[in-house]
Amino acid sequence: MPTREHAAAAAAPARPARRCGRSFFATDAVTLARALLGCTLVRTLEDGTPLAGTIVEVEAYLGAPDRASHARGGRRTPRNEAMYAQPGTAYVYFTYGMHYCFNAVGGAVDVPEAVLIRALEPVKGLERMRAHRRAGAKAPASIPDRDLCRGPGRLCQALGIARAQCGLDMVTSDSLWIERPPRPPRAAIARSPRIGVAAAGARWSKRRLRFFLGDCRYVSGPTGR
């Protein structure tokens, strides 16, 4: 005899656990960067409002040897401490006196590999995202959906990611995590040099450590065509 519980279980859509776990993050920055494309970044606001977007553009930062990384030369300071935490930690930093940037930490404890999330295709909570963007000190006159999360500073503003989110463990947090896509992204993964790192010198600024979904209109910067 089927019990009520059995019936409920059968009726519910088989929904596999999609949240990325520790092992997803515990790898080198390039592997993690590629794996993150097509994943969903999920943010739950303090009032319970869910926001979400598909990751479409990322950059890998390779740690101590990478002259463009905050951890270059093994630098370890109060600001970048989260880069040395366990894989799956969020590293958020403030820059240019007005913007935050969000990274997913990879590597291992004391190994500062990280992936900068540069752009999302907004999926859920667009109007709340727009309200966040409009509340900014220097908000543009109007904000099309395409510009909600196109750029590292913009997506942090749209999702309400700031200092308080730095150091969060995205494997266990109930306010910030990443989910695997139901199926791998259809678009091919394109690559290019990273953006805004010219000061790191030619050797590192020219390496193609930026990855993005080709043919995606939500990507910031040059799409190579």
Next chain:
DNA sequence: ATGACGATTTACT
């Protein structure tokens, strides 16, 4: 204590 500098965004020519 001080100064140079951003893993950016926006507005304007």
Next chain:
DNA sequence: GTAAATCGTCATA
């Protein structure tokens, strides 16, 4: 295309 905005962080002294 160029330039301004704006302030925490870090290296130097």
